[in-house]
Amino acid sequence: MNYNRGRGRGRGKPRYTQQYAAGHQSGPSPSTIPIPINKNLSVITVDLELDEAGSQWMSQLRSNWNYIKNSPIVVNMVLRKFEQAANPYEETLRIVYNCPDFKYAKQKSLAIFVIDEFKKWCQRVRSEIIHLLTGDVKLSAFNVVRQQNNFSMMKLVAEVYEMLEDCDIFFDIIQCMIQQKQYKEACQSVALLGLHKKFGINEFLVPLVLQDKTAVVEDFLADSIEHQTELVSFLDSKLGKNTSVRMAWDSYIHEHKIPEIKYDKIHTKPFRKFITRYKKMYNLLDEVTPNLIKKQNEGALQFLLQRRYVKNAIGDESFKEMVHEAVQNDKYLQLELVLLAAQYGDTETALHFALLYGIPKHDWPYNVRMYVDNPNNERHQQQQPANLFEEENWDEPVQQVDYYKLNLPIGNICLVDCHTEFNNFLENNLKHAHIVGIDCEWKPSFGSQKNELALMQIATRDEVFILDVIQLGSGAGAAQLWENLGRYCFNNCDILKLGFGLTSDMSMIGQSLPHTNINQKIGFLDLLNIWRQMEKQNIKLPFEVQSGGPSLSTLVQQCFGAPLNKADQFSNWEKRPLRDSQLVYAALDAYCLIEIYDVLKQCCENTTFNFDEACYHLMTSSNSSLKKSKKGLNKKKTVKPVLKQPPNTDFPVVDASDITFVCDTMLQGLGKLLRKCGISTKILDNTDDHMTCLKIYQDEGRYILTRGQTFSNFYGSVPKGHCFNVIYDDLEDALKSVLEYYKITVRKEHVFSICQACNSNSFLKLSKSTMQTLVRNDKFKMQNPIPAGLEEDDEATGFSSEEEVDDDFYMTAKLPDPPISRKWDLCSDEPVDVGLCRLRNGVKINVQAVPDGVLEKQDMYYVCEMCGKVYWDGTHFERALAGKLQEVVL
Known part of the structure; x- marks a missing residue:
């Protein structure tokens, strides 16, 4: 040819x-x-x-x-x-x-x-x-x-x-795509053609972040280290502004005229999470995100102060270790620590840190200076730190909590911190063990730092061995020892391995000690799972506990009548030498697992609940597979079977505000119920194709809710559990199945926290007077239309802004007492164009939907920033809690 x-x-x-x-x-x-x-x-x-x-x-x-x-x-x-x-x-x-x-x-x-x-x-x-x-x-x-x-x-x-051979000829076309705001297409084309160095972050990467199309951004960044650092650094700079994150982005958005902004994502909390995720994903240094590190350390300081002085859940030494990690060399946080400790009444700790950080005396709080001048008179103040949120009661004595104690001599706690002792432990101490309790410790990380395993505790019935991972090392020199530990213990079917919340411990071991080669299908029993099964069967444990979540301390209290002392939980487990209290705490966390196992088994002896069979099922359920249906030999037409939903074993417990869904066309009612629960849910229209669900999943990472044959078609296109098959026709049953499968916790503060019409959680708070002005102006415009030839922008307009309030605010009218803190993003400092009845972003406020009677009764209104829908406090909240949401809201 x-x-x-x-x-x-x-x-x-x-x-x-x-x-x-x-x-x-x-x-x-x-x-x-x-x-x-x-x-x-x-x-x-x-x-x-x-x-x-x-x-x-x-x-x-x-x-x-x-x-x-x-x-x-x-x-x-x-x-x-x-x-x-x-x-x-x-x-x-x-x-x-x-x-x-x-x-x-x-x-x-x-x-x-x-x-x-x-x-x-x-x-x-x-x-x-x-x-x-x-x-x-x-x-x-x-x-x-x-x-x-x-x-x-x-x-x-x-x-x-062969476009890559002449990739430069496409440069002008991509520039045109950017001008036409086709950011996604431009980003994909640049990544495909290898033109990364020709474009900066502002052409399409930053707009895509603001549009919440992060999957496309991540595909691009995977091949460009320079853009990773530049983008994350630029995003971090917005956290350093003195204004809110929304205000920091305002001028950028208007300057670049970026459409389709996801305003519900442009707030401090979700933005910090986003930057933290990218910092971890691309393993960036702290120097790239100074503002994020500062925000994280501020949050860590507040968290530690709360645990120390409000919840009394952290010991003095652990508190000093961790709070020093939080403030580090930040002079502002050092002074803030001194001021807050003194404010809580702990003048001795405040003085300790003031001297440690060399803070000038004229900056000390008054009570700290008085304490130095006359310490004996002030001595009583640090004996019991004051709680800012409770009044002191002089009539009732302080109740001392009796904590559960380790039922082993201190000498039976063995610290293994050298290779000789490790080898002796492997060869001698595991030979006769048939049951062990396993737990791990690592230093808490409040920011984007990577957690590293510090200790691994392995308890037998007679001793507890604490393996010092930091001293033993995880490199080539110790590889054979860790491999032997996996062979002799973890992968030994003759040893029953007990844990509580095993997933996180096993993940940390696998990440830090890959040579162990753990096979979790061989003899691992999570006591949390068997406890839950026993609760479903109404099997009573020896002691009743009125409060407390599904924690190890609560289970210990139900078994033995006393909780665990968690004062050393938040410790710097990487600091050496370890304190005696840390060693006892670590040993007890592992040893109590064997004691709990014995109690649980004993409680089931005189019941119809087969404890051994249930344990065996939990340890082997991950091996079970779906049986394939046999095809009929004489059928003329072959019908594709509808797959069953695989069981969920990997998802952790999440809040309603931390998970997102997309509902297929046939599940619109379920989608509306999820929105009522405060769960961000996109709902497909009747005219949308089912494949739109996959596109939204790829672009936004939302879990897919569908049913029947569509689920079978999607199965295999997304990771396990990312697509859920709704089998119930009843909306309440369907809602419960979704919440149970994804382990979603819905509290009162989540209910009605997002717009029911457009799925936004960004609202503007308006006063009664502002709303009445908006309604009057709207009625006047209806009665006096604008003459032909004049534009709305030519009208004389006025702006009104409400006073600034915290993101977590209280709804007071017609709501239960105490008031419910709402889990939505509230922006009260955004001006409203009362002349045009519009928000600053141009959205029309739907004031016509506000009845005249409501205007006289309600003092506060909330306007959705995405669609302009107006909400106010009323009986709808109580009706929802008494109706379809009655059994799902905590």
């Missing part, structure tokens, strides 16, 4: 434009070809129109494809077409463009099939046809293929048409 001949009749004329291709679906119409806006960017030099013979051939190809798909007949048909074409590259582009499924091409579509066959054919004859692959053909291919929605097809075409 000779590919040096002419281009053929009617080929190569620059007739079809990008505009035309965007609107084309079924076939071109020569009489309606528009004039291109920019010839250099949008012209397609390949004639995409089919002549009469080409139309007949295409019709036959479609027919064959519909009946026999990619059979040898269809393959030979397209191969002959390639061989007969004057320019196979142009001919292939013409065929693909005229495929009926071109615009929405799926993986097994005709358009993808043609490109894939052309790729194979090109590999055999490339030397004969490569001269026909000109720059104009590459530009045409790029302009054509970007009109469809499948990025996989874009990657395939880029490979076949």
Whole structure:
């Protein structure tokens, strides 16, 4: 074959434009070809129109494809077409463009099939046809293929048409895409063509972050270390402003005119989480995010002060260790620590840190200076730190808590911190053990620092061995010892391994000590799981506990009548030498597991609950697999079976505000109920295709809720558990199944915390007077329309802003006492255009939906910043709690 001949009749004329291709679906119409806006960017030099013979051939190809798909007949048909074409590259582009499924091409579509066959054919004859692959053909291919929605097809075409060899010719087109606000498409194209160095973070990366399209951003950043650091550093700079995060971004958004902003994500808490995740993901140094580190340390300081002085849940030594880790060398936080400790009444600790950090005496709090001048008179103040939130009661003595004690001599706690002792432990102390308790300790991390395993406790019935991971090391020198530990203990089916909340411990061991090669299917029992099963069977434990969540301390109290002392839980476990109180605490956490196991088993002896069988099922349930249904031999029609939902064993307990969903078209009622629970949920319209769920999942990471055959179709396209099969028709049962599967905790503060109409959780707080003014102006505009020719912007307008309040505010009207703290983002410092009845972002406030009677009774209103819907406090909250949400809200 000779590919040096002419281009053929009617080929190569620059007739079809990008505009035309965007609107084309079924076939071109020569009489309606528009004039291109920019010839250099949008012209397609390949004639995409089919002549009469080409139309007949295409019709036959479609027919064959519909009946026999990619059979040898269809393959030979397209191969002959390639061989007969004057320019196979142009001919292939013409065929693909005229495929009926071109615009929405799926993986097994005709358009993808043609490109894939052309790729194979090109590999055999490339030397004969490569001269026909000109720059104009590459530009045409790029302009054509970007009109469809499948990025996989874009990657395939880029490979076949060798676009990376001349990637610079696409620069202007991508710039045009950016100008047209096609940020996602521009980002994907740059990543595909390897043009990372040609573009900065502001062209599309920052806009995509503000649009919450982070999956596209992460794909781009995976191949560009420079952009990782630059983007995270820029985002961190917004945390350092004196204003709120929303205000810090305001000028940037308006300057770049970025559309489709996800305002519910532009607040301090979600933004800090986002930056923290990227810092961990790309292993960036603390110097890249100074503002994030400062915010995290401030939060850590507040957290530790709360645990020390309000909850009394951390010991003095542990508090001093951890609070020193939090403030580090930050002079502001050092002084803040001194002031707050003195404010809580702990003048001795305040003085300790004032001297430690060399804070000038004139900056000391008054009570600390008085304490130094006359310590004896002030001595009583530090005996019992004052609680700022409770009044001191002089009539009732302080009750001392009796904590559960270790039932082993101190001498039976063995610290293993050298290789000789480790080897002796492996060879001698595990030989006769049939049951062990396992626990781990690591230094708490309040920021983006990576947690490192510090201790591993292994308890037998007679001794507790504390393996000092830091001293023993995890490198090549200790690799064989850790491998032997995995062989002799973790992977030994003759030893029952007990834990509580084993997932986090096993994950930490696997991360820090990969040589252990743990197989969690061999003899691991999580006591938390067996405890939950016993509760479902109403099996009573020896002691009743009125309060307390599903913690190890609560279980110990139910078994033995006294809780664990968690004063050393928040310790610097990496500091050496370890304190005696730390060693006892670590030993007890592991040893009590064996004692608990004995009590649980004894409580089940005189019941119908088979304890041993339940334990065996929990330890082996991960091995069970779904049985495949047998196909009927005599059935004429084969029906694809609907898959069952795999059990959930991996998801941790989450708050309603920390998980997001997308509901398929058939689950719109469930989606509305989830929104009532304060769970961010996108709901597909009746006209939306089911595949939209997958697109939203890929773009936003939302878990998919669907049912029936659609679930079976999605199964395997997303990780296990990321798509849930709703089997209940009743809305309440469906809601409960979702909440139970994903272990979602819904509290009163979550209810009605997001807009029921648009799913936003960003609200503007308006006073009664402002709302009445808005209603009056709206009624006046209705009665006095604007004369023709005048725009709304020409009206004289006024702005009103309400006083600033905290993000967590209290709703008082008609709500239970005490008031419920709402889990939504409240922005009270945003001005409102009362003349136009609009928010500053241009959204129309729906004041017409506010009844006149409500205007006289309610003092406060909340306006959704995304859709303008107005809310006020009323009986709807109580009705919801007494209705469908009665059994799901804690």
